Amino acid sequence: MNKAKSAADPIALPAGLPSVDRLIKDNRLADLSDRVGRICLVEAARAVLEEGRRSLLAGGRIDPDGLVDRVAAHVAAATASSLRPVLNLTGTVIHTNLGRASLPEAAVEAMAQAARQPVDLEYDLSAGRRGNRDSHLEARIVALTGAVAATVVNNNAAAVMLVLNTLANRRAVPVSRGELVEIGGSFRLPDIMRRAGARLVEVGTTNRTHLRDFEEAMETRPALVLKAHTSNYAVVGFTEAVPEKELAALCRRHAVPFCVDLGSGTVIDLERFGLPHEPTVQETLASGADLVTFSGDKLLGGPQAGVIAGRSDLVARIRKNPMHRAFRLDKLRVAALDATLALYSQPEKLAETVPTLRALARPLPDIRAVAERIAAGLERAAPDRWHVAVADCYSQIGSGALPAEALPSVAVRLTPQFGRSKMGKRAAGRALRDLAAAFRALPVPAVGRIGEGAFWLDMRCLETPEPLLDRIGDLDWPAPP
Numbered sequence: 001m002n003k004a005k006s007a008a009d010p011i012a013l014p015a016g017l018p019s020v021d022r023l024i025k026d027n028r029l030a031d032l033s034d035r036v037g038r039i040c041l042v043e044a045a046r047a048v049l050e051e052g053r054r055s056l057l058a059g060g061r062i063d064p065d066g067l068v069d070r071v072a073a074h075v076a077a078a079t080a081s082s083l084r085p086v087l088n089l090t091g092t093v094i095h096t097n098l099g100r101a102s103l104p105e106a107a108v109e110a111m112a113q114a115a116r117q118p119v120d121l122e123y124d125l126s127a128g129r130r131g132n133r134d135s136h137l138e139a140r141i142v143a144l145t146g147a148v149a150a151t152v153v154n155n156n157a158a159a160v161m162l163v164l165n166t167l168a169n170r171r172a173v174p175v176s177r178g179e180l181v182e183i184g185g186s187f188r189l190p191d192i193m194r195r196a197g198a199r200l201v202e203v204g205t206t207n208r209t210h211l212r213d214f215e216e217a218m219e220t221r222p223a224l225v226l227k228a229h230t231s232n233y234a235v236v237g238f239t240e241a242v243p244e245k246e247l248a249a250l251c252r253r254h255a256v257p258f259c260v261d262l263g264s265g266t267v268i269d270l271e272r273f274g275l276p277h278e279p280t281v282q283e284t285l286a287s288g289a290d291l292v293t294f295s296g297d298k299l300l301g302g303p304q305a306g307v308i309a310g311r312s313d314l315v316a317r318i319r320k321n322p323m324h325r326a327f328r329l330d331k332l333r334v335a336a337l338d339a340t341l342a343l344y345s346q347p348e349k350l351a352e353t354v355p356t357l358r359a360l361a362r363p364l365p366d367i368r369a370v371a372e373r374i375a376a377g378l379e380r381a382a383p384d385r386w387h388v389a390v391a392d393c394y395s396q397i398g399s400g401a402l403p404a405e406a407l408p409s410v411a412v413r414l415t416p417q418f419g420r421s422k423m424g425k426r427a428a429g430r431a432l433r434d435l436a437a438a439f440r441a442l443p444v445p446a447v448g449r450i451g452e453g454a455f456w457l458d459m460r461c462l463e464t465p466e467p468l469l470d471r472i473g474d475l476d477w478p479a480p481p
């Protein structure tokens, strides 16, 4: 092992601390040593002894009997996964910071299978030579959307980048000023365009853009016209946008490809689930879009991916861009997306089989039933001064779908009863943040949201109460101020 480290051992031995060797030979660590091996145990013992040494130097005391437990705890921390399952009780169904879509069971199985063994990812079994990675997905996307061709890359941001870089490097791309979107802070359309090499030509105004504005923009001899779905905001009031059909016709007259970044991009009519209409990929292509880009892990409910669907000559050019290779999918996500898309051939089953759609279509009484059980459990456990109630609330789809629409939902609402004075308000605010932290400190962290003087746990994404109910006893309630 590391010489410097071993040489440091002797000075790490003030009175009261054993040597690394003696510590790891403790009988109580024998099983652990078998399980994780000597190197891992030595690292943990070193770290524990170093902590002990510092504590002694700082005038503290150590409990020699506690060292073994500390070593076991260090090993547990070193071997635990950093990525932890959480309960999404935020009310945002497609939550980017919480990993977006929970995958359909069929996709999880397909992914596990592809993970364990070699697969014909890019191998043509009938010809016995190199095949095409897109072949697994293209036929399904074509069948679902009515596109002629399709390719799939790492995410939708990559899809947009690739379309622009392939078709519009060093050339003009008109975009309506009402559609220069920023999504999640790191996807800002003007920045992406610049990095892709395209020259942004701003068209119209923030609230109103007319066909004649695009007609004028044709004088810049654009490489393509881009329409971005204004997915996380709505321009309301005195507004005008050019209908896709008209814009598509104008583009066709000038032989300029018309590309639409749909973002969420659903391939089914969400009205079937009682949700407001969201433009589908099919409709957009039928309106005359030459290429459509959309995410795999938003409304589609699959793994992170970016789909580019449309004209075959354009898709062929995109495939030849070296960036396509840099943005390609690995076998796990090809497997997961393939399995997710396969579920769309059984449309009546989607509200069961695709968790994202299941959460969005979930009947209110189901959500309320879970909220009531959780509320009852919290009521029993809550110290005085915390008021627990079942309350109506609104969930949102998240990740930019249907921005102006909210989904009625049911939450458990916790309110601190710490007085109404200015001091009381500040104390209540602190208590709310402490309570939110306590829920996040549970073995399976529960993430809620603070608003309107309360802590809210939206039950839309909690299918059964047990994962939270069984852990309420572990909650470390904040002490009243």
Ligand SMILES: *Cc1c(COP(=O)(O)O)cnc(C)c1O
Pocket (backbone or CB within 6 Å): 155, 156, 157, 158, 160, 181, 183, 187, 228, 229, 230, 231, 261, 262, 263, 264, 294, 295, 296, 305, 306, 399, 400
């Ligand atoms: C979400 C979104 C993107 C980015 O997609 P990712 O899959 O997150 O990379 C791009 N454009 C629009 C309109 C979006 O809604």
